[in-house]
Amino acid sequence: MTPRRLGPVLLFVLASIAIAPAQPAVEEGASRDSSEPARRLHLRWVLTEPPSGEPARAEADLILAIEGPALPATSGWALFFNFPLVVDPLPKGSPVQVHHVNGDLWRIQPKAGWKSKRLPNPLKISLRFEGSAVNRSMAPNGFYLREQVRDTFRTTPVTLELPSHVDTRSMQRAAEDVVPPETAETRYRFNQEAARALVKMPKSGAASHLVLPTPRRQRVGKGSVVLESGSRIGFHPDFAAEARFLKEALRSHFAIEARLVEAGRPDGATVWLNRGELSDLAGEQGVRAEGYRLTVRPKDGVRIDAETAAGAFYGIQSLLALAEPLAYRTKGRSLDLPEVDILDVPRFAYRGMHLDVARNFHGVASVKKVLDLMAFYKLNRLHFHLTDDEGWRLEIPGLPELTSFGAFRGAGDGELPPSFGSGPERIGGFYSAADMIEMLRYATRRHIEVIPEIDLPGHARAAIAAMKHRNRRAEGADQKRAPGLLADPHARLSLHDPADTSRYRSVQGWRDNVLCVCREDTFLFIDKIVETLVGMYREADAPLRTIHAGGDEVPKGAWLDSPDCQAFLKAHGIQDKNPQDRLFSIFFERLHRRLAERGIRLAGWEESALITREGGHEGGHADKPNPLLLDPPIQAYVWNDVPGWGREDTAYRLANAGAEVVLCSAPHLYFDLAYQKDFQEPGYYWAGYVDTYKVFRFAPENLFASATHDRMGQPIDPARYTHAARLTAEGAKRVLGIQGQLWTETVADTEALEYMLFPKLLGLAERAWAARPSWEMAKPSASREGQVARDWGAFADRLGRRELPRLDHLFGGVAYRIPLPGARIERGVLKANVRYPGLDLRYTEDGSEPTPSSQAYKGPVSVTGEVIRLRSFSGNGRASRTTVVRGARESGGAPGKGD
Known part of the structure; x- marks a missing residue:
């Protein structure tokens, strides 16, 4: 994770962990010794002190009880687990010691010289650690015992059980935390307040309730049009793909078998897709190229007018949204559409969703379903996070180790170490070249541009480790044992400086996750990846306009003691008080030029577009836009507008300076953050809690008014932003749009994926497409909050009466989060x-x-x-x-x- 994805936040409660009664797993290369009796371990995690001090540290006892043979006190075993925060060394008197392995992997093992041959039973291990852990996602997990049995090692997974209820004191994240834990009473009061706005809303049959996101102009009449099997779909030749899409959608959603008729006029067609100028959009603010007009009239049938295929496609999505939710369940072979006249255009050209498949892998079927849902709600960019420290997910022909090694985690030697509770068994996955091409074609048919992210130069441990593995193979290879390997120009690419003694630790705990930016091997590797992506997109006939190169969270200290980098600095006459920051900027300047030569735009997280000034982030604005990345302009994805962190105006400063900006606001658009403050609620909370209401009230052009309270629940004084940068008229043109993010450290399966995405994604779609709400530019006030509450009431009504019932069956059903009473x-x-x-x-x-x-x-x-x-x-x-x-x-x- 990042400070944007995690940050130090841990306080803990109570958990009991027991070895499952199943047969223990055996490490790769080991054999099972059935004569050695199995043990049962019981672990309890008991909070003893809440966070205090600076930086805040909590204290807890890990109590280990054993049924069966005792563990030896001197050697022969280790208990591994994943835990995202820093644990202090144990006191001298402890019979065991805790070691940080790497990343979020920790190891407890006996301490040499303990006075007894056996450990105390039960054994109390007193731990002190950073931060707080007020929900299940912050619990230590992925426990497994590795023990020596004669001449082999046995690895046994351990199951974690969490408490069903946690007291209020244990839910405190820090001394300043005033966010109340979710209870039956707090929910009741919130819902009661929301209901006061709801009762003023029109009934669900009103025009504003039919289509989400809200169209620009709409009118509902009293008549209707029936679509049924045999209905004819006429279309302009330029809209043939969209006509085929509509035909298939009617079949899959409603069991309607429509007929396609290419014609120059709508005679005899029940649905007509017409290409023509939308003159009525002349005065509307928005992206005219994606606009459409949808009319449903009893005498004329259904007509969609658009200037482009994209506009026709979005008109089709609104047509499908007119169907009553029940129709998606019954598939009654006919569809009764209400009489409407809708004129529509999106607010932003960029309406994105970021999906992390590196931390936990999600297969082709899951990605296609996300694409289907994005298209239905008119989102048009998939930011595909394919690589990170914990996994490389895309096949690169010629570099098979990236996926044979770098796409899997486990306790063996042929994979990355366990992360995020993945356990000792080999687990993971990747997309073959054919898979990627298939997904690109699927997205393109839905007018979704896929922006691949290869995270560089930090967050690169999977790539570094995989290439080390490849080099070890090459060192022992000969032409007979590994034909062609030595002849491959990429056989011995090294992404790290073997002589580098730099000491650093990333936010996620990695000590070896940064590419050496001073080696030409690194750029040869990048060229290989880019060349492969270009080929895949070309074969898929999909646009590759942008490559996202990450750029976030390069840990302090990287490259400082690298002989390769010292030689690079000397060779280029660079004498800088902050050599790390200078090397970082040079890396992205080189990458920017290399991509521009191919006609590809460089994108990155906001750090990539900034030059860090001497002194780092202390004392106000510690950085400025890099002027060498503005021709063509870098696309900066800005996540850090966390209230109180001093970077709330970064997006506006970048846009005003000439960068193109995508707003990714962590406190509003990070969907991996927990919905509520509840121990049972999954997700992180380092930037606060994010529910659908928080997404809905996001104000892209008035970020400082998006929230009334900070992540700890403290009220925000508007005076805090007196000197913050505001968008200029030119800067506003460079804000391309907004994007939701789903990082998947805590999202291991499809059900969890859909739970974190929905219904938050509906709030994202509304803010990305619908016109700017009347309250967005207003100054913080009680009146403004009343307007927000009014609009939220209408939106919540639409969700409850139309969208959630539709999601129960749409694309096979969506496992959205159902709110507690x-x-x-x-x-x-x-x-x-x-x-x-x-x-x-x-x-x-x-x-x-x-x-x-x-x-x-x-x-x-x-x-x-x-x-x-x-x-x-x-x-x-x-x-x-x-x-x-x-x-x-x-x-x-x-x-x-x-x-």
Whole structure:
């Protein structure tokens, strides 16, 4: 992760971990010795002190109890686990020691010289560590025991069990943290406030409720048009691909078999895709090339007018959105479309979604589904994060080790080390060249441009380690054992300086994850990757206009003691007080020129576009835009506008200086951040918590008003931004758009992927496409917040009544996050609510978990149980986590205590 992806945040609670009763796994090359009895380990994690000091450190006890043979006190075993934060050395009197292996991998092992042959049982290990851990994603995980059994080693995975409830004190992230933990009561109050805005909204049949994102102009009539099997789709020849897309969409979504008719006029066609000028868009602010007009009239049928194929495609998405959500479930072979007249144009040309497949791999089917959903909600850029420290995910013909070695993690010698709780077994995956070409074609048909990211020069450990592995093969190779390897010009490319003694540690804990920017091998390697990408895009007939080269989080200290870099600096006459920063800038200047020669635009995280001034980030603005990256302008993806970190105006400074900017706001658009402050809620929270409301209220052209409170819940004084840069008129033209980010350290499977994406992505689509809301440019005030609440009420109503029911079945169904009910008990009466209308609330009084057949909550109801459990249910029977309310028999008017 990054400070943008993680940062030091750890405080911990209580967990118990037990070895699963299954047969233990054996490390590669080892054999199982069945005569050695197995052990059962029980681990408990008990918080003893919350974070304090600067930097904040918490204390906890790891209590290890063993059933079966005791572990020897001197040698022969080690307990490995992943933990994202820094653990201090153990005190001298401890019988064990904790070592940082690399990245987030740690090892506990016996300390030499312990006075006894056996460890105490139970053994209490007192740990002190940075930060806080107030949810399950910050828990140490991926435990496995590696022990010597005779002449082999046995590796046994360990299962982690987490507490179901955590007290308020343990949820404190720091002394200044005033964000209340999510409880039944806090949810109830929030939902109650939102409901006051909801009741003022028009009914769901109104024009503003039919299509999301909200069209620029729309009118709804009283008539309708029916599409059914046999309906004819006429189209302009330039829109043939879009007509085929519509035909297939009608078949897959509604079982309608339409007919295609290429014609110069709409006679006899139920749907007509017409190419023509949209003169009515002349006065609208937006991207006219992607605009469209959609009319549904009983006498004329359905007509989509557009100037480009992209515009026609988005008109088709709005046509599909007019269908009632129920139609996606029933597939009734006909579709009743309401009479409408919609004129529409997007606000931003760049409407993006970033997907990290390096930290945890997600296969072709998952990526295609993301592309389908992006297209449905009119997003048009997939920022594809293909490489990082923990994995290289794209086949590069000629460099097979990048994927045979660099795409897998495990405890063996032929893979990267475990990360993010991946455990000792070999796990991972990659896209073959054919897979990549298939995904590119799939995206292009949906008018989505795929921007590949090869993260450089930091976040490159997977590549560095894979090339080291390749070089070891080359060193022992001969023509007979490895035909062609020695003759390959890339056989012995080294991405690191073997004599480099620089000491550094990345945000994610890596000590060897930075490419040597002073070696020509590094640029030969990059050229090979770029050449391969160019070939894949050419074969897919997909545009490769931009390559994202990362540029983030190069740790302090890299290259300083590299003989290669010292020689480079001397050869070029460079004498700089900050040689690391100078080398960083030179690297991106060279890369910028090399890509420009191929007609490809360089993109990178904001760090890549900045020159760091002497003194680093201390004392205000520590950097300035690099003028050598402005012709052609670099595309800077700006993530760090975290309130209070002093970089909130970076995006505007870059845009004003001439860079093209994509707004990636961590506190609003990082979808890997947890929805709420709840121990059971997955995701990180280093930049705060991000739910759909937080995404919805993002203000691209008034960033300083996007939030009223900082990540710790403290109110933001608008005076803080008195001297911050504002967008100039020219700078505003260079803000290309906005992008949501999904980093996947905590996202290991498709269900988790969809949970973190939805419904947040719907808020992203609204802000990226819809016109600038009336409140965006207003100064912070109670009046502005009232307008935001009003618009959010309308949006939440649309989500609950149309979009979430549609997502239950769209593209096979989406596992979006279902909000927990809010609840309280007053004088024995249960009162409950939920964030979005349309969800079904069920409750029990006997302590059992609510199911779809449990008692339905329809309104305030008398209850007698001591413990009331509630869950929200979607239309297809999926459930939220459980809300628990206690105190039903309490007297008086105070609400009962909740979860």
